[in-house]
Amino acid sequence: MQFQRIMCGTLVLCGLVSVAAADETDRVFAPLSITEAREQTQSWIAAHHPGDEELTEVVDQLWSVEGDAEWSPAKRFDLVMRSFYVADAGVRELVDACAFGEQITHASDFPVLALPDGDPFFMNNVRYFYARYLAVLTLYDEALSLFEIIDPAQVVDPAGCLFYKAVCQHSLLMQDEGLTTISLLLDNTEDVPLRYRTVAELMQHDLSNLREKTLDEVARQMGDVRRRLALGRAGQKVQRVEERIITTLDEIIEKLEQQQGGGGGGGGGQAQGNQSGSPADESYVGGQKGPGETDERDIGHKDNWGDLPEKAQAAAKNLINRQFPAHYRQAVEEYLRKIAERQAPSGN
Incomplete structure (x- = not known):
């Protein structure tokens, strides 16, 4: 009787595991349309800045001027992040630190990334922004620690999210994990850019043929x-x-x-x-079988890029400048300065 109960319990557990695995492989990731991305952004602003009509007007103008229905998912993601940039001080701190090469450290150094129960749309997209930035800087371990807690279904550009996660896993020779991510990208994701698909297929072939002790x-x-x-x-x-x-x-x-x-x-x-x-x-680079710790290192002063490779530095700078042009950051700074001056007491 006890044996039967054990067998039944085992079968139920195996069934649950199989269902969970099936659920993961059956998920389909689709980018948000320009309308969906705008509405979710506006909903977040309304919930976190209720009654701030001036901020709402600024964000609405950003989407009306730049929001084109033909924009790619990557550009829609840029619009979302620019909206968060003007609306949230934590996002501005994160973006500015990346733009000036400051604090190239762990995600825990930025309060906006460490919020335990933030809005899923806000948290997943902001975390993806920083995880992608770290991946471009070849800081794969730190990037992957963020990608592991990001739900691609909540990201405006799920193809980009899965692609950069796969890049990290491929670079760290994480064969099984990398092949799983690449499969999700190639088979379960809509609107995958040709450049992502081409590189992903190369990484898939590469990882499939990886052999230990060679x-x-x-x-x-x-x-x-x-x-x-x-x-x-x-x-x-x-x-x-x-x-x-x-x-x-x-x-x-x-x-x-x-x-x-x-x-x-x-x-x-x-x-x-x-x-x-x-x-x-x-610890094994080909599979990350260890506890996954990262080594302590000297990252240089906070006002420069430390000892990061020049090629990675250039790629990261181009990424940030393309997503947040200098004139846009200056315009936001001027807008915030005027708001502060208007709200300051007159002293009379």
Whole structure:
């Protein structure tokens, strides 16, 4: 009798897991239309700034001037973020920090990203803005920590969200997770731009053919180590990846020697002897099997881009300047200054 209850419970649990998996693969992600994006933005402003007719007028003018029905989902996302920029001080702090290369750190440093129970539309789009920015800067670990809590269905541009998440997973050699995300992008997402689809198909082919303990894997791990070192990271996670590279190379050399009928161990005994356990058990770039911590590093002063690669810096600057042109930020600053002056007491 007890055995039957256990079996029934197991079958029910398996059924629930199967349903959950099916639900994920059955989801279809569609970008918000220009009307839907505008209405959700206006609803958020009305809820968080009730009675602020001047702000409502500014945002309405932004959408009436720039809101074209033919705009791509990426441009609709820009309009949403520009609306949040003028309406929310936390968003302005985040965007300005990105624009000037300040505080390239963790999402927790920005209060607007750490709100526990914010409006889903607001929170998911603002988090996507910063996660995409981090991905462009090749800060894949930090970006992925945000992507994991973002619901693409709540984002104006779900194709962009899934694409940049897949880029992070591909760069970190997260084979299973990356293939799942790419499948959602290619098979379950509407209006995927050709450039996203083309790159995603290349990443899919690349991850599908990834094999553990091969020279190809070692080369990719070396590339990831170089990336981390370029970001000023040399902590335990990087060291463990380096140890795994050495261990894998030793195994490959030993296998080749055995195939050729040779002897000797490839000189890896001392390197392995210094390890308390297999590095793969702690942290492995090809699958992220460890706790997922990121290394401490010196990110430079807050008024510059630190030691980030120049190419990544240029890409991030272009991304921010395209989404938030300097003249727009200046116009918002002037608008807020006038509001402050109008509300200040006259002193009489």
